[in-house]
Amino acid sequence: MERFTRSEGLVAPxxxxxxxxxxxxxxxxxxxxxxxxxxxxxxxEWRYLDHGEPGMDHSKRRLNPDFVLNQPRYRGAxxxxxxxxxxxxxxxxxxxxxxxQYGFQAVIxxxxxxxxxxxxxxxGLLLIRLDAQTVDRLFKxxxxxAGYRLAVDLEAQTVTTPGGEGFRFDIDPFAKHCLLNGxxxxxxxxxxxxxxxxxxxxxRERQPWLFS
Amino acid sequence: MTARTLYDKLWDSHAVHVEQDxxxxxxxxxxxxxxxxxPQAYEGxxxxxxxxxxxxxxxxxxxxxxxxxxxxxxxxxxxxxxSRLQVETLDQNIKEFGARVYFPFLDRQQGIxxxxxxxxxxxxxxxxxxxGDSHTSTHGALACLAFGIGTSEVEHxxxxxxxxxxxxxxxxIVVEGTLGRGISAxxxxxxIIGKIGSGGGTxxxxxxxxxxxRALSMEGRMTLCNMxxxxxxxxxxxxxxxxxxxxxxxxxxxxxxxxxxRAVAYWRTLxxxxxxxxxxxxxxxxxxxxxxxxxxxxxxxxxTVDGKVPDPAEEKDPVQREWYKRALKYMDLKPNTPITExxxxxxxxxxxxxxxxxxxxVAAQVVKGKKVAPSIKLAIVVPxxxxxxxxxxxxxxxxxxxxxxxxxxxxxxxMCLGMNDDQLSPGDRCASTSNRNFEGRQGPGGRTHLVSxxxxxxxxxxxxxxxxxxxxx
Numbered sequence: 001m002e003r004f005t006r007s008e009g010l011v012a013p014x015x016x017x018x019x020x021x022x023x024x025x026x027x028x029x030x031x032x033x034x035x036x037x038x039x040x041x042x043x044x045e046w047r048y049l050d051h052g053e054p055g056m057d058h059s060k061r062r063l064n065p066d067f068v069l070n071q072p073r074y075r076g077a078x079x080x081x082x083x084x085x086x087x088x089x090x091x092x093x094x095x096x097x098x099x100x101q102y103g104f105q106a107v108i109x110x111x112x113x114x115x116x117x118x119x120x121x122x123x124g125l126l127l128i129r130l131d132a133q134t135v136d137r138l139f140k141x142x143x144x145x146a147g148y149r150l151a152v153d154l155e156a157q158t159v160t161t162p163g164g165e166g167f168r169f170d171i172d173p174f175a176k177h178c179l180l181n182g183x184x185x186x187x188x189x190x191x192x193x194x195x196x197x198x199x200x201x202x203x204r205e206r207q208p209w210l211f212s
Numbered sequence: 213m214t215a216r217t218l219y220d221k222l223w224d225s226h227a228v229h230v231e232q233d234x235x236x237x238x239x240x241x242x243x244x245x246x247x248x249x250x251p252q253a254y255e256g257x258x259x260x261x262x263x264x265x266x267x268x269x270x271x272x273x274x275x276x277x278x279x280x281x282x283x284x285x286x287x288x289x290x291x292x293x294x295s296r297l298q299v300e301t302l303d304q305n306i307k308e309f310g311a312r313v314y315f316p317f318l319d320r321q322q323g324i325x326x327x328x329x330x331x332x333x334x335x336x337x338x339x340x341x342x343x344g345d346s347h348t349s350t351h352g353a354l355a356c357l358a359f360g361i362g363t364s365e366v367e368h369x370x371x372x373x374x375x376x377x378x379x380x381x382x383x384x385i386v387v388e389g390t391l392g393r394g395i396s397a398x399x400x401x402x403x404i405i406g407k408i409g410s411g412g413g414t415x416x417x418x419x420x421x422x423x424x425x426r427a428l429s430m431e432g433r434m435t436l437c438n439m440x441x442x443x444x445x446x447x448x449x450x451x452x453x454x455x456x457x458x459x460x461x462x463x464x465x466x467x468x469x470x471x472x473x474r475a476v477a478y479w480r481t482l483x484x485x486x487x488x489x490x491x492x493x494x495x496x497x498x499x500x501x502x503x504x505x506x507x508x509x510x511x512x513x514x515x516t517v518d519g520k521v522p523d524p525a526e527e528k529d530p531v532q533r534e535w536y537k538r539a540l541k542y543m544d545l546k547p548n549t550p551i552t553e554x555x556x557x558x559x560x561x562x563x564x565x566x567x568x569x570x571x572x573x574v575a576a577q578v579v580k581g582k583k584v585a586p587s588i589k590l591a592i593v594v595p596x597x598x599x600x601x602x603x604x605x606x607x608x609x610x611x612x613x614x615x616x617x618x619x620x621x622x623x624x625x626x627m628c629l630g631m632n633d634d635q636l637s638p639g640d641r642c643a644s645t646s647n648r649n650f651e652g653r654q655g656p657g658g659r660t661h662l663v664s665x666x667x668x669x670x671x672x673x674x675x676x677x678x679x680x681x682x683x684x685x
Contacts, residue, residue: 017535018410018510022650027631031277031294033251033301045652054294083531085411088444088510089650090629091249091346093362114380114414114446115346119362172378174235185364186260189372192229192237196374199228199239200266207338209467209475210241211268 002124003182007105008151009078011142012069019082020089021116025098028053038094039101043069069102073146081138082109087116096120106152108159110135121175124182126152128159128169154180215485218451219382219417222357222482226340228374237374242334242341245272245311245366246325247302248631249344253367254305265373267310271334271465274299274317275324276631280594280621283318290317295632309370313465315598323597323623326350326564330434331599333463337452337479342369347564347647349440352449353433354456355482357417359446381491383416383445384484387424389498394681396574397432398566398645398664400424400496401439402504402514408494410512413445416492419484420450424498430459431568438565439647442511451483503680505551506649506662508539513649515551517667517679523547542651543659544639551677554661556643558636559584559591559672560654561618561665563628566645567596569603571665576609578669578680584617585675591618592634594626618672630655643671 029041031054040058045051047069049062063070069077080099086109087095096119099107104125110132112120120127130138141161142148151160154176158166178185189196204211216224228237250272257264264270277295290296299317306314313332315322321332326347329335339356342348344366351358361369369375387400405412418440420433428436433450440448450456457476460466467475502516513536515522524536524547540547545554561567561575572595584591593613595601601623604610610620627634628646636642636658645668646653649660663671666680674683 015531015534016538017531018512020510020648020650022629022648022653026652026656027629030248030631031292031298033255033298035252035255045656051656085414085444088410089346089441089648091344091360091362093249093252093344093364111411111414113411113444115360115362115441118377119364122362122364172235173233174231174376185376186262186368186371189237189368189374189376192374193372195229196237196239196265196372200373203239203241207475207478209471210336210339212467212471 001122001182004124004126004154004179006153007078009149010076011079011081011148011150012074012077013081013139013142014068015139017083018085018088021087021092021095022089024095030092030094035097038098042098042102078103078105079150080104080107081142082107084110086112088113091115093119096123096125100125126154130167130169134167215487217382217484217488218419218449218482223379234378236377238340238377240342240369240373240375241339243270243369244325244329244343245270246276247274247298248276249363250366251301252363253370256367257370262371264309264370268312270311271313272306272311273315273322273325273328274302276625278317278624279632280624280626280634283622320598324564324625327567327596330354331597333460333466337456337482346441347438349448350434350438350564352437352447353430355449355452357447380415380417383418383492384490385418385420386495387422387498389424391424391498392681394666395501396664397428397435399501399504401436403501405443405511406514408443410442410510411444413443416445418445418448425450429570430455431570435565442647452479503667505677507545509542509649509651511649511662513539517551517677519551521545521547521549555587555676556641556671557589558640558642559588559668560627560642560644561668562594562626563646565647566665567594569600572604572609575665575669576612578666579616579673580612582616582673584672587675588672591672592621593618594621595623597623627654629653643668
């Protein structure tokens with residue numbers, strides 16, 4: 001897993017509630033058997049005016065000038081500001097892959113869908129929950145001032161505005177530990193291999209039909 | 213001992229190791245695998261030089277990319293080379309690493325992973341079951357803890373047979389009373405999502421209880437649990453009763469003989485204790501549930517067939533107002549339009565939500581002896597599995613559908629998400645028995661109205677949405 005410690009960067013405001021993973025990365029790109037190459041197709045249907053398919057040269061497609069990420073002031077953004085229930089819907093891990101490969105390092109929203117949350121954290125994309133009023137304020141500030149940046153510090157669990165105001169966020173200690181150290185979760189779990197084998201032996205006793 | 217919920221029982225009986233903060237290694241009994249979310253997981257496994265922990269826990273099939281026509285052409289029937297490679301990659305991975313059972317493309321028992329799991333007895337009460345697919349919640353209908361996972365987690369389960377997770381909060385959705393004529397499990401779950409919202413179940417595991425749930429068939433319970441994720445809950449479940457046991461009996465992977473009796477004795481304990489406490493309780497009266505139709509681009513944007521498209525101007529919250537406005541623009545609908553004036557031009561009966569034999573029987577009953585309205589450009593029925601298809605054909609349902617003007621297709625996920633050729637064209641409006649009405653879900657620019665099989669069938673005949681509870685064509 002990629003490590004995450006701190007990040008400071010340009011903020012892009014995605015002012016829509018309930019952004020689903022179908023919108024984050026449409027189905028046609030799920031046919032790939034690779035983990036990479038999803039960045040150009042992040043928000044594909046909103047970002048481009050024409051229809052995209054895998055294998056196209058996406059740099060030649062017509063951009064939708066009204067889409068937030070296509071506005072010059074948000075070019076190079078690394079922090080995505082979003083509304084409630086971001087990442088709802090399908091379990092496709094291609095969604096956090098696309099966000100990361102586009103260049104985002106963190107997403108701030110009042111709430112995230114459960115599967116998307118796990119998928120993101122396992123890939124080193126930090127999802128930060130802040131209360132709806134704070135997020136609303138950050139939206140106003142980001143939209144109000146070109147070049148608006150936020151600093152994210154995972155160790156301290158803070159988001160800091162250009163004015164120096166800090167907001168603390170909660171994060172599961174285990175997830176934080178894994179992110180800070182870029183740990184291989186499979187390796188960690190396999191340290192318990194004996195316990196897993198012992199459990200399995202018991203399970204085989206109790207419910208042999210699960211092993212036939 | 214303290215009273216426990218069904219979720220508590222399933223969780224406790226699979227906890228391998230618990231850290232002080234509650235982070236748990238949860239043992240996984242069944243791993244369902246399909247072609248879309250597994251290739252990168254197998255690749256990761258190979259790169260790390262690891263092997264699957266327990267091959268006989270894996271049941272695999274190809275369902276998302278598979279065509280619903282031209283099966284006589286074999287693998288060449290998958291015309292998109294990118295799709296074909298994904299299906300072939302699953303073939304190779306299963307060949308290399310193995311599985312308890314594999315239903316590849318073209319197998320007569322192949323089908324949607326969430327249809328074939330219960331159908332084959334690969335899904336059993338008391339199990340923990342995962343799949344790299346959010347609609348894995350479906351399997352909770354058999355009183356198991358079943359939830360969707362991402363590709364990293366697929367790799368983790370392949371390598372360790374465990375998930376690392378914390379217990380969620382619990383929600384009890386109680387549906388008492390009796391459903392009216394023509395109202396189905398799909399209407400119950402859409403009504404629930406309308407009530408609690410698409411994020412209402414986030415961070416919860418749902419158990420559905422009440423007289424109306426007990427009255428549902430097993431397939432109805434699968435429809436119900438299937439869309440738990442559309443309410444934000446990763447898992448939904450229904451306790452074991454006689455219907456559960458009767459359903460499982462005799463299925464290919466179900467226990468037999470003495471093991472059957474032992475299993476049944478255990479399964480009967482898979483109910484919430486009478487005084488078990490839930491973190492949240494939501495109640496609905498089945499008698500008040502009317503046929504549901506979604507009007508927007510999220511499943512919570514739902515109303516009754518006798519309702520109207522809402523007016524965003526009446527929304528007080530500005531974020532909500534913008535969201536509604538955007539949805540109406542995408543759906544090309546005007547505020548206050550009666551739902552019965554909405555005219556779909558395509559009809560899709562299928563998907564892991566509603567492609568089982570009972571769904572097809574209900575839809576066939578509605579269209580029998582009638583004709584699809586001339587304004588409908590395409591009406592298709594896509595059975596959930598090869599076995600569902602064969603059963604339907606035995607009952608003559610295929611002939612009822614085709615006589616009415618429907619196309620009768622081969623099984624698969626099909627137009628629910630359009631990873632194969634079955635897609636809406638821009639501007640198409642579809643009455644669909646699937647589970648998601650997101651922008652572009654069924655095809656770029658396509659407009660989806662989620663409904664029950666009976667409602668989709670009736671809309672195909674009438675050419676517009678009609679109240680199926682008093683529809684005679």
